[in-house]
Amino acid sequence: MTNNVIRISHNVTSYDTGNKPYKHDFARGKWATRWDFYAVALSHCFGFRHFLMHMVFYRAGVVPIIISHILGMVFFMLPLYFTQMFMGQFSSTGIISVFRIAPLFKGVGYISLFLNLLSCSYFMVIAAFPLYIVFASMQSNLPWSHCSNHFNSELCVVIKPESVNTSWSSTDFYNEYYNKTLPTHEFLSFILNGNNEEMEESSRLSWRILLCTLLIWILISAVLFKGIETFGKIFRFITAASFICMLLTFLRILCVPESWEAIGKFFTLSSSYSRYLHYIVASPILALSVFGAGWGNVLTIASYNNFKEDIGKLSFITCFIQIFTFLITCICFTSIETYLEKHFGYMYFNYSHFDVISLQFVIYALYFSHLGWPQFWTILFFAVIFLTQFAEGALQMLTILTAIYDEYEFTRIYKNIVLGGLVGFFGFISIFFCSADGFGALKILYPIAGANKLVIILIELLVVLWIYGRLRFQRDVRFMTGKPMKSWKIWIMRFLTPIGILIALLYATVESFMQVRFISSLSLIVIFVFLFLKLTPLLYVPGYMIYKVSSATGTILERIRKLCVPNDWYPVDPIERRTYADYTGSTDINDLVHANVLTESVHF
Structure with missing residues (x-):
């Protein structure tokens, strides 16, 4: 060679x-213990994103899921997670200042900050929905379990599982109840529109969701107000409570007879090789779930580690637990779906005008309303969803604030003002998304966000392993952790991981545009605006490069080399x-x- x-x-x-x-902010603090890092990194394990991911691996069976998870962990999760851990822990800075490693690419940091700001304008609305369901469950009768509510129409019908003849075909069931609606259907319309007669007025503001959203923003400001050590302690409680509640919910689901039928199907081998290929190709998508909702969250929380922490061990444990929890969510949804299909036949009838996110909440609410102690289990399950969504939002805000404080020194003496201003701004912007049209627009924003995240991760790999260089990277990792970095791992990170990211980027882009046909005409306008805001800012990266190169001295090649040198x-x-x-x-x-x-x- x-x-x-x-x-x-x-x-x-x-x-x-x-x-x-660069002047470091020594008052930014560090995690009190490494358990704070684990608590924050694992706080979004049972977030709504995991429950949406089952749609990619729908009825896959255990073998293709295990294969895709192993591939996703070895070739994507661990390399990407390790890279961001290295960047954050070595530099002890946020998503902008970390590009001292290669100043020419600092525009990536600014774009990451912009995308986080844009995402926060709507993300808390998703957390508000399960919070409202928790409040609504604190009644003697769940409002979506009967048709006696003031918002129910004459078309409302309650179908009890024991009254359904399981020999009915889906077609017979569909014809019988074609013009009927379930109480969960009308409850969702009531939340989004106010009353059943105004279901078509999709732009009507939902005050219930808005109030819950504002409450969440107040709670986030309180969590971030006291600093990073208090932030870590609160997340210990959030993560522990989420895992305990989810474990109890999982055990309760296993007590339903249909769950074992679903698990049997789950462990049945698929005879379709094309299905195996589909899940293998989609395995890079799994890597996104490890990083949560924001851009640079892992890098940010790693920047609060002690300098000598073993990032390899932290990365492996975090990714392994993430995969384990995803398998639990797959089993949970498969069990829930099997139960509803068996007892409700054509379960998706009359839900065509709802977006996927709303529909998932309806499905879970319908399922838990037919268990013993329905209020308790509904509260427990949606409390998990709320806590994890809240944690993702709080972590995203931490990423934003850390980036601002580290890069702009003058803001460090106005931290409370910056925090209050951002919370007030996001609370105001969230008003639009607290409507049926705004909530439906969220359907397309998830895959768009994923596409942007994949592009940024790909650039970070380029910067660390090609611009900064593999030898420097291996040297710095050994200095920081005291352990050598094997060359075969570097080979995977430099070649196989970028190829997988490109595949996932193409997959996410196609999926996002395929969803457009399900959105109303008014939402289409919103979607195209957000496509413009989310995709075109990536042009800022080459624009920033051109600006920096034009501002430097020397020949073009000399300028580029100088700007690629660590600063x-x-x-x-x-x-x-x-x-x-x-x-x-x-x-x-x-x-x-x-x-x-x-x-x-x-x-x-």
Whole structure:
């Protein structure tokens, strides 16, 4: 194999480039224990995204799911998670300042911040829905279990599981109840529209969802107000409560006879090889669930770790638990669907005008209303959904605030004002999404968000493993963790992982446009606006590169090389910085003066 030797500079300081030096905020704090990191990283395990992912792996069976999970973990989850862990923990900074590793790509940080701000404008509405169901469940009779509510119409019909002849075909059941509606159907319309007569007025504001959304924003501001240590302690409770409640719910679902029938189907081998291929191709999509709702969440929480934490161990444990919880959610939904299909026949009748997100809530509410102690189990299940959605939103806000405080030094003395201003702004913007039309528009935003996230992750891999370089990356990981990075792992991260990301990017893009035909005409306008806002900002990345190159001196090639050299890339702790300077052979990192230019051999 031919060895190609390329001379690349080791590191420079801000004085070399004329840029303003980075000043670390030592008051930003750290996690009290590593358990805080685990609590925050695993807080969204049972989020609504996991329950939507079953649609990708619908009736897959255990074998293709296990295959896709193993592939997803080895080739996508772990490499991507490890990369973001490295960037955050080594730099101890947020999603903008971390691009000191390659200043030419700093536009990626700004775009990540923009997308997080845009996502927060609607994300809490999704958390408001399960919160309202929790409140609505605190009644002697669940409002979606009968037709005696003031919002019910004459078409409302209650179907009891024991009254259904299981020998009916789906067609007979469909013909019998074609013009009927279930109480869950009308309850959802009531939440979104106010009353049953105005179901077509999709733009009508839902005050119930709006009030729950505003309450959530108040709670998020309270969680973030006291700093990172209090944030970690609160998340310990959120994550522990979510796991306990979900475990109890899972055990209760297993007590339903139809669940074992569903589990039997779940472990049945599929004879369709095309189905296996479909799930294998879709395996990169699983990697997105590890990162939660925002852009750079993992990088942000890793920046609050102690510098010497074993990022390999943290990454493996987190990804493994994420996969395990996803399997639990798949079993839960398969059991719920089997029960509803058996006792309600053509279960999706008269739901065609609802979006997928709303429909999922209807399905779960219908299922738990037919169990013993329906109020208790409904509250327990939707409390899990609410807690995990709330945790995702709070973590996304932490990512935004950390990026702002780390990059813009003057904001550090106005932290409470910045927090209050952002919460008030998002609360105001959320008003639109607290309507039927706005809530329906959320259907398309999930895959669009996924497409953007995949592009950003792909660029981060390029920056760390190709621009910064595999040898530097391996060296820094060994210095930080005390453990060497195997070359075969680097090979997977540099070649196989990017190929999988490109496949997933194509898959997510196609899926997002396929959903357009289910959206109302008014929502189409909204969707195209958000397509413009979410996809075109990615053009800012090359635009920022052009701006930085044009502002530098020298030939074009010299400018690009200079902007790809790490700038002030070193541990922020003075002791670790001095040790790192000795470890790398740089004699002047500690003094922030001209760094030595080293020659490094890069072997392809």
